[in-house]
Amino acid sequence: MDNTQSKSAFSNFINNKILPPVMKFVNTKPVKALQDGMVYALPFIIIGSVFLILSNIPIPAVAAAMKASGWAAFFNQAYTVTFGIMALWAAVGIAYVYVRNEGYEALPAGLTSMATFLLLQTLNIANPLVGAMGKAGTGITNAAGKTVMSGTAVAANIDKLPHALQGFLTSPVTGVINITWLGGQGMIAAILCGILVGWAYSAMIRKGWKITLPEQVPSSVANQFTAMIPAGVILIVAMLIYAAFSAFGNTDVLQLIYKLLQTPLQGLSDSFGGAVIIAFLVPFFWFFGVHGGLIMGGITSGILIPNTFDNAALYKAGKLTIAQGAHVVTNEFYNNFINLTGSGITLGLVVFTLVAAHSVQFKTIGKIEFVPALFNINEPFLFGLPIVMNPFLAIPFFLTPVIVAASTYLVIRFGIVPPLNGFAAPWTTPAIISGFLIGGWKMAIWQTITLLMSVGIYFPFAKKYDAILTKQEHDKAVAEAAAGNAEAAK
Template sequence: MENQVNGKMSSFITKKLLPAILKFVNTKAVKALQDGMVYALPFIIIGSIFLILSNVPVPAIATALKNSGWSAFFTQAYTTTFGILSIWAAVGIAYVYVRNEGLEALPAGLTSLSAFLMLQMLQVTTPLVGVMGKSGAGITNSAGTVVLSGAEVSNHIDKLPAALQSFLQSPVTGVINISWLSGQGMVAAIIVGILVGWAYSKMIKAGWKITLPEQVPANVANQFTAMIPSGVILIATMLIYAVIKMTLNTDMLNLIYNSLSAPMQGLSDSLVGAILIAFLVSFFWFFGVHGGLIMGGIAGAFLIPNTANNAALYQAGKLSLNNGAHIVTNEFYNNFINLTGSGITIGLVIFTLVAAKSVQFKTIGRIEFVPALFNINEPFLFGLPLVLNPFLAIPFFLTPVIIAISTYSVIYFGIVPPLNGVAAPWTTPAIISGFLIGGWKMAIWQAITLVISALVYFPFAKKYDQYLFEQEQEKARNEGLEI
């Protein structure tokens, strides 16, 4: 009876549920999102190096770098790489969308960038607003010492003529607000990238283009080909900006952030969100579908902004949950939920090294040992296999969920600090990646998660190993009789 129920459940998932999910995952928009975000990775990783250098966790070195001025140089390098990741997303997503349609793609990427910038008010709040008043930060010197308190700043401003006070406290206009170029503008960049890619492709295929004679060089002709679709998109973008500014006195990026980005980031940054992501990675993989790729593409749209926000807080020396730091970030996903590979299968590797009896388990374990150090576990997924393996299904599903809950909890209760926004490459070995993304406490916690994996997998692996061992013994006996 139980086997019939399991069979029906498996049939429903493989015939009904997975095809629908795969149809969604393979849509043009989702493919553009997945592949387009890849273009941001070099800047995220390189920017993380500059972030570490600008915030060296050794006080003496940090002070020396600050006094020498190099800390400011590293900060600028971080700001113009990791700090503008929404730009890379806006360009990359539109580029990939149009490239996948078989068209000249770079003009679409640049059109997306222009549209993304056009949708925001080109202004920033004057620095005076943040330093004035009793709760203001005050004015500090190069050493970080407050030389004029917030109250003192207000008193001095109050003595000026009203017109001058108004001028000094008005927003600075004619500048790009860099806040929207980081994680805060990521969802808007994704939407713009997808819509621009879609509209550009549609217009080109519909023949909305200027065709020049064959004698005109291709590089010149391509730009005229892009002129009409790019022009239509940018005119429409300008009109959208104008309507929102005149009717609501805000811009599209603010609307998207407040109505969509903030709620979705909040959901992804919850315990429920962490559990759901951890479960779905293993769920997809169990049926042979690349769970890491699917969830990385979908959840990354909200987890990468969480990482960027934490990086900004870390860079400002304000990394704490009270200051708005996120618990679930892209590094939470890469370096805990997928630690040593989807399903956190290091526990299986440990079992094969110390307790396995079957030749199959031992052989696959030796093959998997080195890849596991770099968070790759395809030898286990398909060689053991873990895919559709009822013996190991429970630990494969359960281990990431346990790690997600426990890691969320140790950060939430202040046992370890929030992740600092440093984006360690996903192939960085465990413990080393923990130190990079959260310091020595996070490295210790990451080591503990490896132990948890071993404890969860061990009894199930032992049972499966015994099953394989008995099969091998039976095969050996039969072969012996035939001889």
């Protein structure tokens, strides 16, 4: 009785004290805009990652042939304008969703956010000669990727030129958009830009800061005039902010946000503790009936997707190692390990129901869950078994993703398997296949091992719970038979 009361007290504490503020935060306008707005970037991330693999096929002979034929350059072009500018898609999508949720015409807000995001950054790039010069320079390569002049030779030849010409050749290239800030490095700035533009745009429309045209004017034209004042105010403010940072700080907003905010957050997420905490919180929220995957995915995507982007860039450059700065915890680590076969990594339960279960309830739900589990969907288990608020299955439900996350972090960190390559496998990609796509055959083998971990952890708990269900079903059948006999005797 005391044990039941303590469980009830703990459940009440979670439901009354912990979940309400969490759900209040999750349902705020900025977080909802972030969750739904990032979805608009996903198609470009997934399609772009396919081009990334095609341009860097992990078979040396094939990769060399692709570069020599020129096709690698075409695939790189497609990668750059899809995956490579994902922060731009995020800036547009987040502002769009924010204003759409407020009930206003949303596309102008998304375009305003895009313009603001570009306006806040310095429109120049370092001269390619600077990176090519010196002993540590890349040198000059041809279309096939072969170095035709070393960095030392480049520097020696530049030094022969007059100083004025040297300065001209090595000065930054101006009047261009630096795509570095349109990718992973600009993601946090893009999120903030999208949220702030969406908020400011909606507030001005709500207060009537708009040009209203006669009813006879077509709505397609009138809507653009409606957007003119809010967009103009936002862009003017953004220009003044850019001018202030440029004049007094010799920098821009995106560089400052990356240095002070994004770099520490990426470091925090890409740690052993970060992996374990994320892995624990997903099933924790689910256990109390709240969509843990949606909550944690929305909160962490802005940090983990840049980690994915950084790994993709290293993979593209042939430098995908921990020593070269590759991340362990990426968005694919979250999708394809922490949530493998569904939140809680419940494949072990599926296997138990198919080979060892005796209760009708376990067998029936197991048959229903088998196919969805192949595509990382386990709602039939969560609500049908159920796992939600079920103390018999709480320990393996919490423990399995934590053990998988911790062990996966360690085998990548210590070089047993390579870091994830940046390929954005859709979260519904079946296990083992997804492992091969995101990290090659070694990762596929490791993913198989994690599935065996799930089986080993769930089996003893599922066996005990199955015995309880079997006894309940037997007692119910006996009671019904007794009631039937009594009725017949009458």
